[in-house]
Amino acid sequence: MRIGVFVCQCGTNIASTVDTDAVAQKTLMLPDVVYSTSYMYTCSEPGQKEIQQAIAEHGLQGVVVAACSPRMHEPTFRRAVEKAGLNRYMFEMANIREHVSWIGTDREANTRKACDLVEMAVAKLRYNQPLFSSKVPIHKKVLVIGGGVAGIQAALDCAEGGLDVVLVEKKTTIGGRMAQLDKTFPTVDCSSCILGPKMVDVSQKENITLLASSEVENISGYVGNFKVDVRKKATYVDWSACTGCGACIEKCPSRKVPDSFNEELGNARAINIPFPQAIPKKAAIRREYCLHFTKGKCGVCKKICPVDAVDYEMQDEILTEDVGAIIVATGYDLFDHSVYGEYGGGRYPDVISGLQYERILSASGPYGGHIKRPSDGKEPRDIVFVACVGSRDASVDRPYCSGICCMYIAKQAILTKDHVPGSNSYVFYMDIRSPGKNYDEFVRRAQEEYGVQYIRGRVGKIYPRGDRMVVQGADTLLGMQVEVEADLVVLATGVESASGSRELAEKLRISYDQYGFYMESHPKLRPVETNTAGVYLAGVCQGPKDIPASVAQGSAAAAKVQALFSRDTIETNPQVALVNERSCISCGKCIQVCPYGAIQWKELRGGERKAEVLPSVCQGCGLCNATCPCKAIQLLHATDNQILAEVNELFG
Amino acid sequence: MSLLSERLGWIVFEAETKRLHELVKAVLPELDGIVGWEQGFDALHATPVFVNREEDVHRLMWSPLCVHNLSGYLVKTPPFLPRDEGRKVGICVKGCDSRSLVALEQEKFLGRDRLHIFGIPCEGTVDWRRVMKKIPLRGVSSVRREGPELKVEDSRGVHSLPWEESLARRCLRCAHPNPLVHDVLVRDPVEPRIKKDEAYGLVEEMDQKSLEERLAFWSAELDRCIRCYACRNACPLCVCQDRCIVETRDPKWLTQKMGISEKFMFHMIHSLHLAGRCTECGECERVCPMEIPVTLMKEKLNQITREILGYEAGIDSQLVPPLLTFNPGEHEL
Structure with missing residues (x-):
């Protein structure tokens, strides 16, 4: 093989601590290397030209560039060599910037290490083979999991672009957390007024199939060709008939059902529609509270229903959908503040969560929008907000900032003043995090115009005194302990990953962090992609964020899907595993360890079974190769021989 | 039956052998065959035997010289297990051997329903090399256990050796003497010699040594390796056989080059391929002609x-x- 080596100086980034000329000279002594040079900026236009010229003049069959991280410029150079007529995989990169020049100042040692790395790259290149992509058709339908605002936005944007969308929502209505909010910061818009039209749009778009009361059961396949099983949970009401009139709810005798939409403040009925703007506006029976199911008698709803929609015999259904891409927007759960014993451990009715207070403020909430405290229905005069409950606290394994609490407290304090003009609001906080457009101004308004008293310090204890609550905390600015007597205490409960997020991640084969938030492909440059091709993220399932960020991610994920679907086929990455059937001993270990389900049995004539890789599913992780005892399965472009050549070059 | 004991040179394990014959005879018609042990070329050696006719059942025997783990025969080429999935075979196993069957079943090389397992609770097997080192023997005519002593009779008369000193290293650290899977037990279960967590004494001893000492130890041991691959061939879980990467040259993990680096590499590969799979049956060490303690690496x-x-x-x-x-x-x- 005729190999050319190009050593980049990266201005002074590399040249200041690596003798790039010496590296070029030394590598010219290597077998097979016929051309070698060092250049100021190899990635620049003239730098690339130089490579292309050298390929032509010296008949190069392979190229090594010693420069920065391949994550930076490998695609650039692959394109460059491809334009000059080489296969793009006849190229290797040696990282002498991040791995050498930036981490050491000893010029001599750096130069030596740079030589080693170039020698290893040359050693590997000798074993490189031209690789070619193949094309697979795309099923142009998208699955959106989760019908909160992020999922709604993603579904609408996809549908707007003419794609068929399947929107799966676990609950009986879409809307998610945003539907539970009274107002949104910093504009104090009515939440359901701005969300409502989007929800209606979802129901009216012909190319959106809304599957409420449904959950994803199983996912197989790969980008462009996923097969998804969706479990449609029995609601015991035939939704094709139900008109949402609500007659059944009015007459339902089971009245002590915790109202989860109202965060357990007040009661709902066993047959219920969570809120007036619900989409779809259809009733559903909660089996565990329904007298027909628990006691075996009743049947009032069935008798009262004017369209005979109630069906006690209804069973779960499994629907199968073929989709080409998946957007995950499964949202979040609220931190359960009962783990804080010092805040009453959930025992005090007048110590409530932020979302409960949101429901109290809401006109469609349990108290019709009048601020009352849960214990005795009295209007509170003094209200204390406690920030960072279940956020930024390593002792409860929630060291992260939930990002929204500072803002929603300010909003709730402002709204409190509007509802109860003579009231006093106090906020115990650690730091104020308000880095959004008009956010800090909003917090200042709460402090300056609305007279909300901000006390910097943590709350140590909350306990009852008479019919009021005492909040004891530190004021670290004054350097003293303070005690505030309050009628109502609102804990700014933080955000945690939705229950079941880990299980769903396993089905999707995407990774998640230790708190259950889904991992994006790159924290900065690929924020809505996952490491599984064709699966995208939107909203809080990826990490705490507010409504505008969730909506932006919904749109971003939709844009990614549109881009993916703009072609009829997708090019597969040829750096995948390949089975040498003659060496395969049919032990099946590769099938067991593959995290992507990319390996399956293939039956040969005579009934013998061998492993077979589905190239379009394989992500090239190499787990199969490491596991295969006889190394019959090789990862193309990182074969054992290529790695061994590098190792032997270094130590041999 | 006195003939039997005379021929085998055993008196202590006659009952077990007789019981094994009865049990085998009862099921033989339903089986494709049975793999067990028979008398070898002298009283100190047993050898594997395949039996599929009733007139050959008398060849089967059990004694502490039945050292071989027979489970490899079920999966290695040519497999003793018939292709017809409706057919069963019989196999005789000790406690350690039974774990190999479980491991093979775990890795889906075997179906439990294909086997009729004759389980033999075992009080330890005799390491004939250890015996020979203590007493150089010639023309062994009988071996028997008498209480705490092993009695060996050769052309020069009767020799005795403390029973414990005749046992294989694997047996001295045995925590599973009773077969974990079996269809029938040939004798009553026995008490395990040690508890599970005590089995790694030699590993812990090695860990006490410095890195240099350990390297020196293994260099000296592995230097003797002749890369005959007997350890690999005897291992019931080394199922690659002809496709083993120590012999194929693509990918080129090992070469024919002489020297200790290739020997190290081979044993590292062998050990790592068995990490989390090895049942410590000790066959690799038993068959090593150079007496290298190769099981120790897997124990670690x-x-x-x-x-x-x-x-x-x-x-x-x-x-x-x-x-x-x-x-x-x-x-x-």
């Missing part, structure tokens, strides 16, 4: 597997060996 890896993953191979056929699965929830690794 098993100890790590136990500590980090809480897993022991060949115990529960329903468990998936931890290195043969992908679990993103494993953080401690």
Whole structure:
């Protein structure tokens, strides 16, 4: 093989601590290397030209560039060599910037290490083979999991672009957390007024199939060709008939059902529609509270229903959908503040969560929008907000900032003043995090115009005194302990990953962090992609964020899907595993360890079974190769021989 | 029956052998055949035997000289297990051997329903090389256990050796003397010699040594290796056989080059391929013509597997060996 080596100086980034000329000279002594040079900026236009010229003049069959991280410029150079007529995989990169020049100042040692790395790259290149992509058709339908605002936005944007969308929502209505909010910061818009039209749009778009009361059961396949099983949970009401009139709810005798939409403040009925703007506006029976199911008698709803929609015999259904891409927007759960014993451990009715207070403020909430405290229905005069409950606290394994609490407290304090003009609001906080457009101004308004008293310090204890609550905390600015007597205490409960997020991640084969938030492909440059091709993220399932960020991610994920679907086929990455059937001993270990389900049995004539890789599913992780005892399965472009050549070059 | 004991040179294990014959005769018509042990070329050696006719059943025997782990015969080429999935075979196993069957079942090389297992609770097997080292023997005519002593009779008369000093190293650290899977037991279960966590004494002793001492130890031991691959061939879980990467040259993991580096590489590969799979049956060490303690490397890896993953191979056929699965929830690794 005729190999050319190009050593980049990266201005002074590399040249200041690596003798790039010496590296070029030394590598010219290597077998097979016929051309070698060092250049100021190899990635620049003239730098690339130089490579292309050298390929032509010296008949190069392979190229090594010693420069920065391949994550930076490998695609650039692959394109460059491809334009000059080489296969793009006849190229290797040696990282002498991040791995050498930036981490050491000893010029001599750096130069030596740079030589080693170039020698290893040359050693590997000798074993490189031209690789070619193949094309697979795309099923142009998208699955959106989760019908909160992020999922709604993603579904609408996809549908707007003419794609068929399947929107799966676990609950009986879409809307998610945003539907539970009274107002949104910093504009104090009515939440359901701005969300409502989007929800209606979802129901009216012909190319959106809304599957409420449904959950994803199983996912197989790969980008462009996923097969998804969706479990449609029995609601015991035939939704094709139900008109949402609500007659059944009015007459339902089971009245002590915790109202989860109202965060357990007040009661709902066993047959219920969570809120007036619900989409779809259809009733559903909660089996565990329904007298027909628990006691075996009743049947009032069935008798009262004017369209005979109630069906006690209804069973779960499994629907199968073929989709080409998946957007995950499964949202979040609220931190359960009962783990804080010092805040009453959930025992005090007048110590409530932020979302409960949101429901109290809401006109469609349990108290019709009048601020009352849960214990005795009295209007509170003094209200204390406690920030960072279940956020930024390593002792409860929630060291992260939930990002929204500072803002929603300010909003709730402002709204409190509007509802109860003579009231006093106090906020115990650690730091104020308000880095959004008009956010800090909003917090200042709460402090300056609305007279909300901000006390910097943590709350140590909350306990009852008479019919009021005492909040004891530190004021670290004054350097003293303070005690505030309050009628109502609102804990700014933080955000945690939705229950079941880990299980769903396993089905999707995407990774998640230790708190259950889904991992994006790159924290900065690929924020809505996952490491599984064709699966995208939107909203809080990826990490705490507010409504505008969730909506932006919904749109971003939709844009990614549109881009993916703009072609009829997708090019597969040829750096995948390949089975040498003659060496395969049919032990099946590769099938067991593959995290992507990319390996399956293939039956040969005579009934013998061998492993077979589905190239379009394989992500090239190499787990199969490491596991295969006889190394019959090789990862193309990182074969054992290529790695061994590098190792032997270094130590041999 | 006195003839039998005379021919085998055994008196203590006559009852077990007789019981084995009865049990085998009862099921032989339903089986494709049975693999067990028979008398070898002298009283100190047994040898594997395949039996599929009733008139050959008398050749089967049990004694502490039945050292071989026969489970490899079920999976290695040509497999003793018939292709017809409706057919069963019989196999005689000791406690250690039974774990190999479990491990093979875990890795789906075997179906439990294809086997009729004759389980033999075992009080330890005799390491004939150890015996020969203590007493150079010639023309052994009978071997028997009399209480705490091993009695060997050769052309020069009767010699005796303390029973414990005649046992194989694997047997001295045995925590599973009773077969974990079996269809019938040939004799009553016996007490395990040691508890599970005491089995890694020699590994712990090695760990006490400095890195240099350990390197010196292994360099000296492995320098003797002649790369005959007997250890690999005897291992019931080394199922690659002709496709083993120490012999194929693509990928080129090993070469024909002489020298200790290739020997090290081979043993490292062998050990790592068995990490979390090895049941410590000790066959690799038993068959090593150069008497290298090769099982010790696998013991070390098993100890790590136990500590980090809480897993022991060949115990529960329903468990998936931890290195043969992908679990993103494993953080401690």
